[in-house]
Amino acid sequence: MTRQEFKICFNQYFDAIRRYLVYRGADTELATDIAQDVFMKLWEKKLEFEEGRTKSLLYKMASDAFVSHFRKAQVAAKYEQSLELKVESNDPHKQLEYEEVHGQYLIAMSIMGEKQREVFLMNRIEEMTYREIAKRLDLSVKAVEKRMSQAIGLLRERLIKK
Amino acid sequence: MSTNQHIKDEHKLPEDWEKVARHSEPQFSRSKDDVWNDMVAQIHEQPKESKVIQLRWFKYAAAAVVLLLSTTAFLRFYTESVSIPAGLHGSVSLPDGSTVELNAATELSFHPFWWQFDRSVKMEGEAFFNVKKGSSFLVLSKNGTTTVLGTSFNVNSREDGYTVFCKSGKVSVQHETSEVVITYNESAQLKANGELEKRTDANGSEFIGWIDNQFIFNAKSLRDVTREIELQYDIDLNIVEDDVADWKFTGAFNRSDDVKETLEVISISMGLKFEQNSDRSYSVRKQNH
Structure with a gap:
């Protein structure tokens, strides 16, 4: 991997990897640190750059680093990240409604299991297809669908409660 | 909603919820560029660091090598020289106990610390070697090289001659x-x-x-004889004719005798006479002049 290839690789995948770590349960600072470590390691490995394989490797490395961090720290990852709401409406009523939904949504995310959450957020924020998620997380598409159903189920539950 | 092909229909949420879900993103205090610049700094640092370490290691290695080389070179090339002027004899002991008798006007040098190798x-001039048995022993002169294992021998390398x-x-x-x-009692002479x-x-x-101050000549030209006398007494001796x-002169002189006595003996036997020009200058000429 040349310096140039590495730069391209970084620009292409850094954000996705860092957010992926947040979906898993890392806080934003930790996610940044782990993502940076992962890219440093990738550079030090001096591997050949292959689009698909390198991307898979990055997710794998990020996941391993995340797991290893919490194993070392001997605490379970607890999702308490605020995902910032970027929707704005001219209608103050509508805006208020969105903010309320957002609050419920965040609670749902913190309650949701890690496996369901990562699949759900990758699908919604990263706009990754089930097939792609399956590939990145080394799962079957069926497994992804199942986790999605569980995630949606939990969200609908919160929705009805409200 | 219709554009969200990545979402299965059965997994769709009410519109507000979809909107909130898809527009709620994690926010980071450090931008992607910050991280990149940080990494570039690290990447630049690392090779620098290893270079310093390498240099440090290299410095010690180089110093060790230089020290080793200079020590070896010193031992190899350190030279002991002995120079005997005309009119004197000398003797030298070599590191292995071999001895060298040096005739007048002779230079000898050797490498004492490299002797075992x-x-x-x-040697330029004339010297008698008594060599202890061992590896080959070389006498290097301008006019020839003499190699022995352990023996005693005389080397004369003066001007163009080598005996x-x-x-x-x-x-x-x-x-x-x-x-x-x-071998024993044989000689080799450069023609x-x-x-x-x-x-x-x-x-x-x-x-x-x-070696015993006896200079014996067997049908040697007076040119050779006077040259020997010049060396042994450190004088100038000029043959006029x-x-x-x-x-050709056959005879001998003893260096412990006075120079005038020696000149007298040789002159008489050859029908010549000698005269002293100054303190260290003599000449010989035919008697009838």
Whole structure:
């Protein structure tokens, strides 16, 4: 991997990897640190750059680093990240409604299991297809669908409660 | 909603919820560019660091090598030189106990710390060697090289002449491509044609009498004899008539005798007379002049 290839690789995948770590349960600072470590390691490995394989490797490395961090720290990852709401409406009523939904949504995310959450957020924020998620997380598409159903189920539950 | 092809229909949420879900993103305090710049700094640092370490390691290694080389070079090339002026004799002990008797106007040098690897001496003039048995022993002169294992022999390398006399053991004498091996009481002499000639009728004392201050000549030209006298007494001795220089002299002188006595003895036997020009200058001429 040349310096140039590495730069391209970084620009292409850094954000996705860092957010992926947040979906898993890392806080934003930790996610940044782990993502940076992962890219440093990738550079030090001096591997050949292959689009698909390198991307898979990055997710794998990020996941391993995340797991290893919490194993070392001997605490379970607890999702308490605020995902910032970027929707704005001219209608103050509508805006208020969105903010309320957002609050419920965040609670749902913190309650949701890690496996369901990562699949759900990758699908919604990263706009990754089930097939792609399956590939990145080394799962079957069926497994992804199942986790999605569980995630949606939990969200609908919160929705009805409200 | 219709554009969200990545979402399965059965997994769709009410519109507000979809909107919130898809527009709620994690926010980071450090931008992607910050992270990149941080990484670039690290990437630049690392090789620098390893370079410093390498240099440090290299520095010690280089210092060790230089020290080793300079020590070796010192041991290898440190030279002990002995220079005997005209009019004097001397003697030198070599590191292995071999001894060298040095005739007048002779220079000898050798490498004392390298002696066990290379027994060789450089010698110009005349010297008698008594060599302890061991690896080959070389006497390097401008006019030839003499190689022995352990023996006693005399080497005379003066001006263009080169004569080696073997008193005991076996000696190999070389001049350019010519080589002869001589043993007890044999001599090798460099001829004008560049070949070494071996002589077996040698009279030992003719070659090594000088060690006991005896200078014995057997049909030697007066040119050679006067040269020897000049060296032994450190004087100038001038032969007035050119043809006299080729006259052959058979006889001897003893260096412990006074120079005038020696000149007297030789002059009388050759029908010559000598006179003193100054303190250290003499000349010989035919008697009838």
